[in-house]
Amino acid sequence: MIDTNTQTNTQKIFKAVKAKAVLTEQEDLRRYLTGFSSSFGYVLTDKNGSVFYTDPRYIEGAKNALEGSDIKVKPFEGSLKNILKGYTEIAIPVSRTYQPDYAAYAELGLTIVDSMPAFVEAMSVKEEYELEAIKYACGITDKAFCELLPRIKEGASENDVAAELEYLMRKFGASGTSFDTIVAFGANSSVPHHETGATRLKFGDIVLIDFGCKYNGYCSDCTRTFLFGDDKKHERFKEVYKKVLAAHMLVKERVTSGMTGREADAIARDFLRADGLDKYFTHSLGHGIGINIHEFPRLSPKSLDVLKDNMVFSDEPGVYFEGDFGIRIEDTVTLENGKTVSLTNSDKNLIVL
Numbered sequence: 001m002i003d004t005n006t007q008t009n010t011q012k013i014f015k016a017v018k019a020k021a022v023l024t025e026q027e028d029l030r031r032y033l034t035g036f037s038s039s040f041g042y043v044l045t046d047k048n049g050s051v052f053y054t055d056p057r058y059i060e061g062a063k064n065a066l067e068g069s070d071i072k073v074k075p076f077e078g079s080l081k082n083i084l085k086g087y088t089e090i091a092i093p094v095s096r097t098y099q100p101d102y103a104a105y106a107e108l109g110l111t112i113v114d115s116m117p118a119f120v121e122a123m124s125v126k127e128e129y130e131l132e133a134i135k136y137a138c139g140i141t142d143k144a145f146c147e148l149l150p151r152i153k154e155g156a157s158e159n160d161v162a163a164e165l166e167y168l169m170r171k172f173g174a175s176g177t178s179f180d181t182i183v184a185f186g187a188n189s190s191v192p193h194h195e196t197g198a199t200r201l202k203f204g205d206i207v208l209i210d211f212g213c214k215y216n217g218y219c220s221d222c223t224r225t226f227l228f229g230d231d232k233k234h235e236r237f238k239e240v241y242k243k244v245l246a247a248h249m250l251v252k253e254r255v256t257s258g259m260t261g262r263e264a265d266a267i268a269r270d271f272l273r274a275d276g277l278d279k280y281f282t283h284s285l286g287h288g289i290g291i292n293i294h295e296f297p298r299l300s301p302k303s304l305d306v307l308k309d310n311m312v313f314s315d316e317p318g319v320y321f322e323g324d325f326g327i328r329i330e331d332t333v334t335l336e337n338g339k340t341v342s343l344t345n346s347d348k349n350l351i352v353l
Contacts, residue, residue, distance in 0.1 A: 009032055009033050009034075009035075009122070010022075010033045010034075010043060010045045010050040010070070010071060011045070011050075011070070012122055013033065013045070013115060013118050013119060013122060014045045014046070014047075014050075016118035016121070016122065017091045017113060017115045017118045018113075019089050019090065019091035019113040019115070020046060020087060020088065020089040020090070021044060021045065021046040021084075021087050021089065021090050021091065022043075022044070022045045022046075022090070022091040022092075022115050023042060023043070023044050023080075023084070023090050023091070023092055024042065024043045024044075024045075024092070024093065024115070025041070025042050025092075025097075025101075026093060026096050027039060028291050028292050029093060029096070029119055030042075030043050030052075031217055031291055032119070032122075032123055032291055033045075033050070033071075034052055034062075034065075034066065034071055035065065035066075035217070036052070036058075036061070036062050036065045036066060037217060038054055038057075038058045038061075038062065040054060040055055040057075040058070040076075041053060041054035041055075041058065041062075041076065042054075042076065042080070042083070043071070044083060044084075046087075049070055049071075049072065050070060050071045050072070051071070051072045051073075051074055051083075052066065052071050052072070052073050052074070053074050053075070053076040053083060054073070054075070054076055055075070055076055056075065059073060059075060080104070080105075080108075081108060084105075084108060084110065087110060088109070088110065088111060089110060089111040089112075089113060090105060090110045090111070090112060090113070091112075091113040091114065091115040092105065092112060092113075092114070092115060093114070093115050093116040093119060094112070094114040094115075094116055095114075095116050096116060120296045121296075123290055123291065123295060123296070124288055124290075124295060124296040124297060124308075124311055125308055125309075125310050125311055126290065126310045126311070126312055126334070127310075130218060130290065131310065131312070131334065133215055133216040133217065133218035134215075134218045134219070134220065134289065134290070134312055134332065134334075134343060135343055136173070136215045136216070137174065137178075137212070137213050137214060137215035137218055137219060137220035138220040138222070138332050138343040138344045138345075140169055140172045140173055140174050140213050140215060140220070141169065141211065141212060141213055141220040141222050141332075141344055141346075142222075142344055142345055142346045143168075143172050144165055144168035144169040144171075144172055144174075144211075144213070145165070145209075145211070145222070145224060145346045146346055147168050148161070148164060148165050148168055149351070149353060151164055152201070152207070152228065152353060153201070154201055154202065154203055154228070155200055155201060156200065156201050157197070157198050157199065157200050157201070158183040158184065158185055158188070158196045158197055158198070158199050158201075159183075159196055159197065159198060161183045161201075161207075161209070162181040162182075162183045162196045162211075165181060165183075165209065165211055166181055166211075169211075169213040173215060174213035174214060174215055175213075175214050175215060175216075175217075176213065176214050177211070177212065177213055177214065178211075178212030178213055178214055178219035178220060178221060178293045179212060179221075179293050180196070181196060181209070181210070181211045182194055182195075182196055182208070182209065182210035182211070183196045183207070183208075183209050184196070184207070184208045184209075184326070185199045185200070185201050185202075185205045185206070185207055185228075186199070186202070186205045186206055186325075187323055187324060187325065188208075189206050189207070189208040189225065189320075189325050189326040189327070190320045190321055190322055190323060190324055190325055190326040191320070191326070192282065192283055192318065192320055192326065192328070194208075201228055202228075203228065203229040203231060204227070204228065204229050204230070204231030204233060204234070205227070205228045205229075206225065206226075206227060206228075206234070206237060206325050206326075206327075207225070207226050207227070207228050208223065208224075208225045208326060208327070208328060209223065209224055209225075210222075210223040210328065210330070211223075212293065212332075217291055218290060218291060219289050219290065219291070219292070219293045220289070220332050220343070220344060221289055221293060221314050221316075221330060221332050221344075222330055222331060222332065222344040222346070223316060223318075223328045223329060223330035224329070224330075224346065224348070224351070225241065225326075225327045225328060225329060226350060226351035226352065226353065227350070227351070227352045227353065228353050229352065229353060230352045234325075237325055237327070238350065240277065240319060240327055241327050241350050242350075243271075243272060243275055243277060243319075244272075244277075244317055244318065244319055244327045244328070244329055245329055245348055245349070245350075246271065247267075247268040247271045247272050247317040248268070248315055248316075248317050248329045248330075248331070248348070250267055250268065250271055251264065251267050251268050251285065251315045251317070251340070252315060252331075252333065252340045252342060253340075254267050255267065255307065255315075255335075255340050256307075256335075256338050256339060257307055257308055257309050257335050257338040257339075258306065258307065258308075258338075259306075259307050260303060260304050260305060260306055260307070261284075261285075261286075261297050261298050261299040261300055261303030261304070261305040261307065262300065262301060262302060262303050262304060264285055264286070264299045264307065265284060265285040265286075265299050265300050265301050265303065266301070267285075268281070268285050268317040269281060269285070269301065269317075272317065272319065277319050280319035280320055280321060281317060281318060281319050282318075282320055283316075283318065284298065284299055284300030284301070284303075285299040285300065285314075285315065285316065285317060286298075286299035286313045286314035286315055286316055287299065287313060287314055288311065288312065288313045289312045289313060289314060289332055290312060297311060297313060299313060299314075307335060308335065309335045309336060309337065309338065310334065310335065310336070311334065311335055312332060312333070312334045312343070313332075313333060313334075314330055314331070314332060314333070315330065315331050315333050315340070315342075316328055316329070316330030316331075317329065318330075329348055330344075331343070331344045331345070331348075332344045
């Protein structure tokens, strides 16, 4: 059965868009509207209600999931022209629509309205059931990381560690990963989006792991950086680690509702600038997290997105010294009563295995 909270999402978007009808094809947006995951389908909403059109692969599952909701399930037969017959105006997420599809709607003589702003606004501020799913995903993330640490052994490859972590997240209830797990050993940590590979772990290596999982369709995101043994050759790393951790914690202390993404980013960036580290902070402070791993709001040097209570986003300052090492410390956080609350809470003090 569908969570009763998700029954209102189709009407929430319909009322916000103020068009005669709203048609949604994109997989993540359909998931937001229906609470049901599928690779194909259309959700059509008008003043009379909502219909989810899909193919035979999903009919039974969708009917079971949406039983008792205000969304009817029907087979998609023929063409869009058939299901849009009688409409003169349709809302679609314009920035997420391919040009040939847009042209096809126009050829039907439909006036086109953009539904994407309504989706961005609605999906950025989480309902209680969404927050609960994200919190649960974050709990799985924390538990899996703690279980992983004693399993990391010298000679293991980055792929080995990633596979073990993903297994643990699945074991503890995740439906999958939020994104491709990043495990970087040694100098590989200096590449922010390193592609996990066959590099093998050696005593004294820096280890950076960026990971997250999905639960009930919602994501978590977390990064931890630590040492595999202390070979007494990482004094510079240890000093910089303290600075990155201090920047991370300062964000949690100072970010408040009503602040812009640019102002939030500046908290960490200005702190790191005092030690000349800002030039090595080569990405934004954070991004919204929900059904997608990257959503609104953006916490970046140019972002004017306004942070609000019940938004969920990452706090992830990082510095990267090309060919040497990188450090990123990331938590998934939310805003509650104007203040940040961390949803991932595994140890951020420097771990030496």
